[in-house]
Structures are given as C-alpha cells and as structure tokens.
Amino acid sequence: MAQIIDTKSQLVTGSLFSGGGIGDIGIEWGHNIPVLAACEIVSTRALLIRKNFPKTKVFEGDIWKLQNEYIEFFQQTLKGKRPWLISLSPPCQGMSANGAGRISSSIRAGKRSREDARNRLIIPGIQVLEELQPDWFILENVKRMENTIIRNEDNKPENILCCLSRRLRPFGYSIHSNILDLSSYGVPHHRERLITVGCRIPGIVKKFPQRTKIYSRNQSGMLPPPSHGNHTSLPKVSVREAIGHLPYLDSQTRLTDPEDPYHSIPKWNPNQYFWMKHTLEGQTAFDNFTCPSCGHQNQGDENVSCEKCGKMLPRPAVLEHGKWRLIRGFKTSYRRMKWDSPASTITMNSGVISSDIKGHPEQNRVLSLREIMLLSTLDHPKWRKRYGFEGVRYGRMGKGENFSKKLVREVIGESIPPIVMERIIGHFLQLENRI
Numbered sequence: 001m002a003q004i005i006d007t008k009s010q011l012v013t014g015s016l017f018s019g020g021g022i023g024d025i026g027i028e029w030g031h032n033i034p035v036l037a038a039c040e041i042v043s044t045r046a047l048l049i050r051k052n053f054p055k056t057k058v059f060e061g062d063i064w065k066l067q068n069e070y071i072e073f074f075q076q077t078l079k080g081k082r083p084w085l086i087s088l089s090p091p092c093q094g095m096s097a098n099g100a101g102r103i104s105s106s107i108r109a110g111k112r113s114r115e116d117a118r119n120r121l122i123i124p125g126i127q128v129l130e131e132l133q134p135d136w137f138i139l140e141n142v143k144r145m146e147n148t149i150i151r152n153e154d155n156k157p158e159n160i161l162c163c164l165s166r167r168l169r170p171f172g173y174s175i176h177s178n179i180l181d182l183s184s185y186g187v188p189h190h191r192e193r194l195i196t197v198g199c200r201i202p203g204i205v206k207k208f209p210q211r212t213k214i215y216s217r218n219q220s221g222m223l224p225p226p227s228h229g230n231h232t233s234l235p236k237v238s239v240r241e242a243i244g245h246l247p248y249l250d251s252q253t254r255l256t257d258p259e260d261p262y263h264s265i266p267k268w269n270p271n272q273y274f275w276m277k278h279t280l281e282g283q284t285a286f287d288n289f290t291c292p293s294c295g296h297q298n299q300g301d302e303n304v305s306c307e308k309c310g311k312m313l314p315r316p317a318v319l320e321h322g323k324w325r326l327i328r329g330f331k332t333s334y335r336r337m338k339w340d341s342p343a344s345t346i347t348m349n350s351g352v353i354s355s356d357i358k359g360h361p362e363q364n365r366v367l368s369l370r371e372i373m374l375l376s377t378l379d380h381p382k383w384r385k386r387y388g389f390e391g392v393r394y395g396r397m398g399k400g401e402n403f404s405k406k407l408v409r410e411v412i413g414e415s416i417p418p419i420v421m422e423r424i425i426g427h428f429l430q431l432e433n434r435i
Contacts, residue, residue: 002130004171009135010078012036013085014070016063016125020048020411021056022378022387023089023140026421028053029383031429033084036077039063039070044394044407052387067124071131085425087138088125089416091118119150122160126167129198133171136428139164139196140416143179146194146215161196165214172200174210176220184226186234187417188242189343189375195424197222204431224427239361240339243371251365263370264405266351271317273364275334276353278314281361285334286326288314302326316354332356343367343375348413351405369408376412377419 013027018038028035037057040046046060057073059066074083122139129137145160152158158166165175177196183189196214199205199222208222219225228234247257249265252273257263268276275285278292289298296308304317304324316327316334327333336359337343344357350372353359358366373379378387388403395406429435 002133002171005082005133007081009082009084011084012078013087013134014038014074014083014128014132016070016086016088016128017041017090017121018045018049019089019415020045020407021053022376022411022415022418023087023421024049024053024056025378025383025387025418026416026423027085027087027425029386030418030422031425033425036083037070037073039066044392044404045411047392048389048407048411051391063121063124067127071128074132083132083134085136085138085428086129086132086134087140087421088122089140089414090121090125119148119160122150122164123153126164129168130171133200135199135201137173137198138421138424139177139198141194141196143192143194146177146179161214164196165210168198169210172202172205173198174200174205174208174222175214176208176211176222177215178217178219178223180219180223182417182420183236183342184229184232185224185420185423186228186237187342187375187377187420188237188239189346191345191417193416195223197424199428199431201432207431222427222431224423227423236342238340239337239343239375242343242374243367244339246368246371249363249365249368257368257370260370261402262373262408263368265365265368266405268353268365272334272353274312275314275316276336276359277364279334279336279359281336282338283336284331285314285316286329286331327354329354330356335359337361346372346376346413348410350409350413369405372409372412376415377417378412380419382422383418 012034014037015024015035016039018040024035027033035053035056038049039059041062046058049056049058059070148160149157150160152163161177175198177194179192180195182191208220226232228236246263251265251268255265255267278288279285291306291311291313293311294309296306298307304315304326305312317324318327333354335357337357339361349355350358351366353366360367389408390402392407394404397404
C-alpha cells in the first residue's frame with residue numbers, strides 16, 4: 001500500500017477510461033484546468049483526445065499494463081506534487097444489476113461465467129488513486145454500479161463501492177455517491193448516472209464526513225445542487241428549446257442538411273417509415289390500432305392487419321413462415337420523443353429507431369448527429385466549434401466522408417455531458433473558496 005502523501009497539489013487533472021475526452025471539456029475548457037494525462041484503450045477515442053487536447057499526454061492501451069507508467073508520469077511531471085483531480089469513467093456495459101448473493105456464490109464456487117472483466121477495471125483505477133492521492137476524484141458510471149459485485153484484489157467477492165471505500169479511506173478520503181438525473185443540471189435529455197466523489201482536503205472532509213455507506217439516496221453537499229427542474233428557478237431544458245430550430249430532415253427523402261454535414265440521419269426502410277409516419281408525438285408505433293386505410297379502430301392487441309379491411313396496420317411486424325406477427329419488443333421501442341420535455345437518454349444506439357425512445361417528436365426520423373451533440377451539450381456556446389471528429393476513420397464511411405457517424409453516436413452515448421462536469425468542478429472550486 002502507498003504511504004500517505006502530504007505534499008501540496010497542483011491544479012491539474014488526469015482522466016482514466018477517457019472515452020473521446022468529452023467529459024474533459026468541462027474541466028479544461030470550462031475551468032482552464034489542464035488535463036495532464038489521459039488513458040484510453042480504444043484507438044479511435046485516443047485519437048480524438050490527441051486531436052482535441054494536443055497538450056494532453058495520452059496513454060493508449062490497457063490500464064492494467066499502463067497504470068505504473070501513468071503514475072510515474074504524474075510523479076515526474078509534478079516533481080512530487082499531487083494532482084488536484086483524477087476522473088474515472090470505466091466502461092459501463094459490464095455493470096450488472098444481478099443480486100449480490102448469487103454473484104458472490106458463483107465467484108466462491110469458481111464459476112465466473114457471469115463476471116464481466118470490464119467491471120474489474122476499477123481495481124487499477126483505485127491503484128492510481130492510492131499512489132497519486134489527488135485532492136479530489138470523480139467516478140462516473142451507470143446507476144447499476146451501486147449493486148455491482150467484483151472480484152477484488154484478493155480474489156474475493158466485494159461490492160464495487162465498498163471496495164473503493166475500503167481501499168481509499170485510509171488515505172483520508174471522505175467519499176459520497178449519489179444517483180443524479182443530469183437533466184437537473186441543464187442537460188436537455190434524461191441521463192441517470194451514479195456520481196461518486198472523494199475528497200481528502202481536511203476542511204472539506206470535516207464539513208462532509210464519511211457516511212457509513214458511501215451510496216445514499218440523499219444528495220451529498222459535495223455534489224452541486226440541481227439548477228433545473230422542481231424547486232429551482234429554471235425549468236428543465238426541453239427538446240424543442242434545444243433542437244427545435246434545426247432544418248427539416250426525412251429518413252427517406254432528405255438525409256442530410258447540405259449546409260451542415262453533422263445534421264444527418266440514417267435511412268429507414270419502407271416498413272419503418274410506414275410505422276412511424278402514423279405515430280404521434282410521445283407515442284409508440286405498437287399502439288397504432290387505427291387503420292390508415294379505412295379508419296377502423298382495431299381492438300386485438302396482437303393484430304398486425306385491420307379487422308375490417310385486412311390492410312396492414314402501422315405496427316412493428318415481421319414476416320415469419322409466411323405470416324406477419326408483431327415484433328417482440330419493449331413499448332419504449334419505435335417511440336417518438338416529446339417536444340416539451342427533455343429527451344430520453346442519448347445512448348450509443350441513438351441512430352436505431354428500435355432501440356428505446358429514439359424517434360424525433362414530429363419528423364419521420366431519428367435524431368441527427370447535430371441534435372445529439374446539442375442534447376449532450378457537446379455543441380454548446382462555451383466550447384462550440386472547438387471539439388471535432390474530422391479525420392478520425394471508424395466503421396463504415398462513405399466516399400469523401402471526413403468523420404465517422406458511428407463514432408459520433410458511440411462516443412456521445414458513453415460520455416458524461418461536459419456541462420455537468422463543468423458544474424461539478426465549479427462546485428469543488430467553490431467549496432475550496434477558489435472562486
């Protein structure tokens with residue numbers, strides 16, 4: 001175990017599992033705090049960081065192999081001082097909501113088929129925190145993380161937050177963890193994330209002492225209070241307010257705005273277009289019981305054709321063994337968003353109409369790249385036109401295309417909105433009386 005370091009910190013930060021550096025925008029561009037180093041295993045995301053943060057040292061590869069180099073870089077660069085902040089956004093796809101007892105029993109029995117190796121990436125992350133001992137750290141992930149069980153450094157089953165607390169409390173950290181809906185901070189889409197923050201500054205630790213359990217439903221004062229929504233002075237930002245000004249697109253006749261290559265969408269097949277054309281704002285195509293041909297209101301929940309005229313209903317269906325049947329799916333699929341509410345969560349599959357609530361409130365299409373950039377606060381007046389995807393090739397790209405549409409959707413779908421990271425960092429600075 002590392003020894004407690006009492007040297008002063010320097011106002012710089014580092015990030016682990018950095019994605020494309022989108023969260024780092026809120027730190028470096030939002031508060032002029034340099035991101036000294038980042039670690040990212042995916043080459044396209046590492047390239048995005050290099051492109052948009054040219055002064056940041058990028059460690060590209062597996063954190064298990066690079067953690068010592070990462071630690072040494074900070075120690076040598078800061079000449080023994082500690083970084084002010086380390087942020088961590090480990091992959092969330094492996095987080096499990098399964099019961100702790102069942103997973104623990106499986107691990108003890110030597111059966112680890114349910115274990116996702118990505119869940120254990122927090123262990124080298126904790127090692128970095130132990131060695132560098134920043135004044136602050138932020139761990140951001142999906143809300144399921146509060147229940148995730150991993151094999152710890154001793155190969156024993158342990159709740160991931162309990163492991164974090166056990167390892168870091170001896171270094172003087174007070175650690176607090178809450179689930180926040182980021183729409184309460186001005187983000188125009190609902191995004192529930194588990195935000196865990198730790199601080200080892202004595203005055204702040206005294207003001208916000210460690211709880212018995214670091215996760216709580218009651219929000220800690222170490223996190224900024226909501227700025228939008230109930231009991232605040234500002235309403236939540238709606239879809240209409242965020243993207244209502246953009247030009248019309250259509251998933252069959254107008255896939256791209258000629259004035260803006262980011263305002264582009266994928267093409268729908270004729271069936272998808274038919275289903276969604278008859279779907280109202282906020283509704284799902286599964287509830288399209290009215291026949292567009294004869295106007296008959298059908299009653300059968302499994303009907304895919306009209307009881308009166310026999311024509312197909314605009315409900316998601318698939319041809320199987322010569323017969324049409326209703327597609328099995330959640331009622332959030334093939335659904336339109338609402339104009340006057342925040343959008344649904346922007347995910348990596350934001351371009352797929354069958355994935356959760358992905359339909360434009362009114363037009364026959366999913367949201368464009370420009371729209372998800374606006375809804376994620378990546379396209380924001382504070383840093384507009386500073387972050388770019390140009391020149392990074394990934395996935396299927398058309399002739400002459402200078403950026404990957406797939407990469408834009410995936411990176412935004414994984415990242416914490418930069419405006420929220422800016423709010424969190426600003427709150428830390430206020431607690432320290434720096435601003």
